Amino acid sequence: MDERIREHAAVLIDWSARVEPDDDVVVSVGPDAHELAVAVAEQLGERGANLLATYGSGEITRAYLDAHDGEFEEPVHERALLEETDVYLSLGGGRNTSAMADVPGEVRRGYRNTRKAVRETRYDTRWVSTVHPTRSLAQQANMSYEAYREFAYDAILRDWESLAEEMGRLKTLFDDGSEVRIVSQGTDLTMRIDGRTAVNSAASVAYDSHNLPSGEVFTAPYGTEGEIAFDVPMTIRGETIENVRLEFEGGEVVDHDAERGAAVIGDVLETDAGARRLGELGVGMNRGIDRYTDNILFDEKMGETVHLALGRAYDACLPDGESGNDSAVHVDLIADVGEESRLEIDGEVIQRNGSFRWEDGFEARQ
Amino acid sequence: MDERIREHAAVLIDWSARVEPDDDVVVSVGPDAHELAVAVAEQLGERGANLLATYGSGEITRAYLDAHDGEFEEPVHERALLEETDVYLSLGGGRNTSAMADVPGEVRRGYRNTRKAVRETRYDTRWVSTVHPTRSLAQQANMSYEAYREFAYDAILRDWESLAEEMGRLKTLFDDGSEVRIVSQGTDLTMRIDGRTAVNSAASVAYDSHNLPSGEVFTAPYGTEGEIAFDVPMTIRGETIENVRLEFEGGEVVDHDAERGAAVIGDVLETDAGARRLGELGVGMNRGIDRYTDNILFDEKMGETVHLALGRAYDACLPDGESGNDSAVHVDLIADVGEESRLEIDGEVIQRNGSFRWEDGFEARQ
Numbered sequence: 001m002d003e004r005i006r007e008h009a010a011v012l013i014d015w016s017a018r019v020e021p022d023d024d025v026v027v028s029v030g031p032d033a034h035e036l037a038v039a040v041a042e043q044l045g046e047r048g049a050n051l052l053a054t055y056g057s058g059e060i061t062r063a064y065l066d067a068h069d070g071e072f073e074e075p076v077h078e079r080a081l082l083e084e085t086d087v088y089l090s091l092g093g094g095r096n097t098s099a100m101a102d103v104p105g106e107v108r109r110g111y112r113n114t115r116k117a118v119r120e121t122r123y124d125t126r127w128v129s130t131v132h133p134t135r136s137l138a139q140q141a142n143m144s145y146e147a148y149r150e151f152a153y154d155a156i157l158r159d160w161e162s163l164a165e166e167m168g169r170l171k172t173l174f175d176d177g178s179e180v181r182i183v184s185q186g187t188d189l190t191m192r193i194d195g196r197t198a199v200n201s202a203a204s205v206a207y208d209s210h211n212l213p214s215g216e217v218f219t220a221p222y223g224t225e226g227e228i229a230f231d232v233p234m235t236i237r238g239e240t241i242e243n244v245r246l247e248f249e250g251g252e253v254v255d256h257d258a259e260r261g262a263a264v265i266g267d268v269l270e271t272d273a274g275a276r277r278l279g280e281l282g283v284g285m286n287r288g289i290d291r292y293t294d295n296i297l298f299d300e301k302m303g304e305t306v307h308l309a310l311g312r313a314y315d316a317c318l319p320d321g322e323s324g325n326d327s328a329v330h331v332d333l334i335a336d337v338g339e340e341s342r343l344e345i346d347g348e349v350i351q352r353n354g355s356f357r358w359e360d361g362f363e364a365r366q
Numbered sequence: 367m368d369e370r371i372r373e374h375a376a377v378l379i380d381w382s383a384r385v386e387p388d389d390d391v392v393v394s395v396g397p398d399a400h401e402l403a404v405a406v407a408e409q410l411g412e413r414g415a416n417l418l419a420t421y422g423s424g425e426i427t428r429a430y431l432d433a434h435d436g437e438f439e440e441p442v443h444e445r446a447l448l449e450e451t452d453v454y455l456s457l458g459g460g461r462n463t464s465a466m467a468d469v470p471g472e473v474r475r476g477y478r479n480t481r482k483a484v485r486e487t488r489y490d491t492r493w494v495s496t497v498h499p500t501r502s503l504a505q506q507a508n509m510s511y512e513a514y515r516e517f518a519y520d521a522i523l524r525d526w527e528s529l530a531e532e533m534g535r536l537k538t539l540f541d542d543g544s545e546v547r548i549v550s551q552g553t554d555l556t557m558r559i560d561g562r563t564a565v566n567s568a569a570s571v572a573y574d575s576h577n578l579p580s581g582e583v584f585t586a587p588y589g590t591e592g593e594i595a596f597d598v599p600m601t602i603r604g605e606t607i608e609n610v611r612l613e614f615e616g617g618e619v620v621d622h623d624a625e626r627g628a629a630v631i632g633d634v635l636e637t638d639a640g641a642r643r644l645g646e647l648g649v650g651m652n653r654g655i656d657r658y659t660d661n662i663l664f665d666e667k668m669g670e671t672v673h674l675a676l677g678r679a680y681d682a683c684l685p686d687g688e689s690g691n692d693s694a695v696h697v698d699l700i701a702d703v704g705e706e707s708r709l710e711i712d713g714e715v716i717q718r719n720g721s722f723r724w725e726d727g728f729e730a731r732q
Contacts, residue, residue, distance in 0.1 A: 024444075029421045041429040046433040052441060060407040076390055078447070
């Protein structure tokens with residue numbers, strides 16, 4: 001076994017999920033994530049936790065949904081399992097990222113709605129999602145398998161403690177600030193952030209962060225004004241999206257276009273009232289992620305990028321008991337801020353051309 | 367997809383497990399049983415049952431056990447799942463039937479003991495075990511993959527209703543009888559069966575039968591006298607066993623030998639007092655199984671064989687509330703009765719040289 005698989009498992013179990021002896025752990029295993037699952041099992045055994053492996057296969061879900069009449073019932077047994085689960089580790093990695101491409105959106109939504117309590121019960125556990133680098137993910141990234149593995153482990157095997165400390169600086173600035181401004185080519189956007197709390201997403205449940213890799217600081221903005229160009233491509237609902245431009249007035253999108261995929265963005269915006277407002281402003285700070293791979297788990301954490309999400313805000317960013325922007329969707333769009341760009345909080349430049357003000361080279365990059 | 371995979375799934379769901387709409391179903395998927403799992407998912411969707419897939423991997427269990435200190439705790443979450451489960455379908459099929467070969471027996475036993483409540487909760491569901499024909503099972507059978515698939519589907523895709531009817535005849539004879547005698551080369555054995563109930567194991571929970579394939583009638587004998595030679599080879603605890611001979615007096619083994627594997631048989635017999643007595647007499651009646659494949663799920667159901675198990679008896683064969691022979695082990699041994707053999711109940715010949723008395727050719731085979 002590649003020693004990095006064991007290191008990945010160790011980061012997941014110790015840093016991310018904070019597994020303790022006697023924890024009841026569910027490990028969801030993707031069809032091609034077997035090797036990572038073996039490494040995770042080994043380390044769960046070592047720590048004296050209990051292990052139940054589930055099988056997360058898009059092909060199985062597709063076959064099930066395709067044959068179903070759409071009158072779904074809540075899976076009571078799955079909820080019972082999760083109610084007694086302390087830690088839920090999702091090891092993604094299938095053989096085809098398009099395995100569910102032909103399941104109609106309506107069927108997916110019906111299934112998803114029936115599973116709301118199951119999902120919320122899972123969110124009450126110490127849950128972490130990661131992926132095992134597979135050939136299918138390499139293909140999605142337009143990379144060789146060998147190169148993709150290098151990429152993925154660079155992203156996953158970080159010095160998380162020191163990244164958490166660095167990200168803590170930006171979190172403090174966000175928490176103390178009132179207004180964020182992003183200026184770049186085609187972009188001049190301001191958002192209110194006062195009263196909101198930023199999340200230092202350091203790939204650990206101890207930081208309210210549930211992705212491995214992670215490496216972003218995000219908050220829930222409001223009162224957005226101006227325009228922004230998103231130059232990092234994405235796949236949304238199976239469609240390629242390129243160079244989206246959004247224009248905001250009074251917190252809402254009032255105009256949009258795109259070089260590719262404008263219709264998908266239009267559909268997203270028409271979902272509901274909340275889909276026209278922002279749910280998230282995130283700043284990617286994982287410098288192990290140095291390229292776009294068409295996988296949001298990685299892309300949105302890429303160093304020298306910011307992302308904004310149309311739709312639902314995370315409660316963690318709101319004052320206790322309050323909810324932020326509500327919507328059925330949460331669609332991230334990503335902008336490169338590595339060149340001719342600056343991020344300001346209350347008029348003060350925090351990041352310029354990709355460098356933060358506490359980094360060497362910040363002055364030089366003016 | 368090979369249409370036989372869909373037929374296998376249909377037999378499993380409809381004939382074996384009697385799945386109904388809204389059933390909460392757990393499907394345990396072996397690493398190479400993915401295709402069967404897809405077919406099962408399709409048909410569970412069609413019937414409107416709920417599906418949770420678990421991952422049954424010997425390599426994961428081995429990694430977990432190998433790293434564990436042996437002080438196991440009960441997996442409360444898994445028990446909670448099974449308490450709300452109506453149907454449990456185990457789809458076996460890994461990549462290596464020896465995946466757990468180096469896990470010490472002591473560790474397995476400790477793990478097994480901690481999982482007693484989990485196991486019993488599973489036995490309270492409509493559970494069925496089957497296997498997807500894999501390359502690893504073909505190898506174990508010393509067969510090509512292509513030939514093994516033909517073999518496996520011949521065994522699985524039977525006319526179960528008519529086999530159940532035929533097996534019902536033998537069950538009635540066992541239920542009404544007092545003494546069974548088996549006579550063959552090297553064998554002259556008598557067992558008491560009065561007061562015991564035979565199980566018509568017709569591969570369906572409706573018949574108290576939990577294996578697919580099945581196709582045997584079994585009961586719980588006692589008071590065994592005489593000797594028997596088992597000429598079908600087996601693998602027990604990783605060792606090849608050939609031509610075991612047992613001698614009984616007053617219901618207990620008083621002498622044993624074997625051409626190969628005598629030491630393993632000796633170990634089994636020394637487990638506890640119950641290991642020296644029989645827990646099961648079974649008659650194989652699945653004529654789709656026409657050869658030995660070193661897989662007890664198939665071998666013990668082979669037409670024209672009988673098997674005896676040292677150790678634990680099944681409660682289903684005993685009067686309500688009574689338990690039969692008790693032991694930590696249940697080890698099956700198989701004898702060919704296709705030639706120069708007869709099975710008698712109370713002095714009447716029921717099967718001669720492999721043919722039952724209700725079959726064409728019974729007289730001719732005298």
